[in-house]
Amino acid sequence: MTLHIGQESQIRNIQNEFNKVYPFLKIEFFKNSSKEKPLQKSEKINAGEKVKLFAHLNRSNKIDIGKQRTVAQLQEDFKELCGLNALVYRKSGNLWIEPSLTDDWTLEQQNREGEFIS
DSSP states (O other): OEEEEOTTOBHHHHHHHHHHHOTTEEEEEESOOOSSSOOOGGGBOOTTSBGGGTOOOSSOEEEEOOTTOBHHHHHHHIIIIIOOEEEEEEEETTEEEOOGGGTTSBHHHHHHHHHHHO
């Protein structure tokens, strides 16, 4: 299972494709690239924006979103392959939480946990 990301891709399209596979997870993208500074809500990229405004792409890339990939691996792929700062959130009732303590869980595990809690 892969996401195809090109310069003309819209953030919302990436989010929607990801959400079709993992309905209890969501992915957000941020402008901030500093690892020392936590990603701020004000730095979130608007879903209507095109990838080319924030990413460092010379060509289209494919991001593996297979069930056995971990949240940490996915976020690292977005950073390394596209230059995008991504965070995955898990549904918890009516809230979306960042599963930072469980980012070594697979996407499938995270999605199941989100479904169970919701």
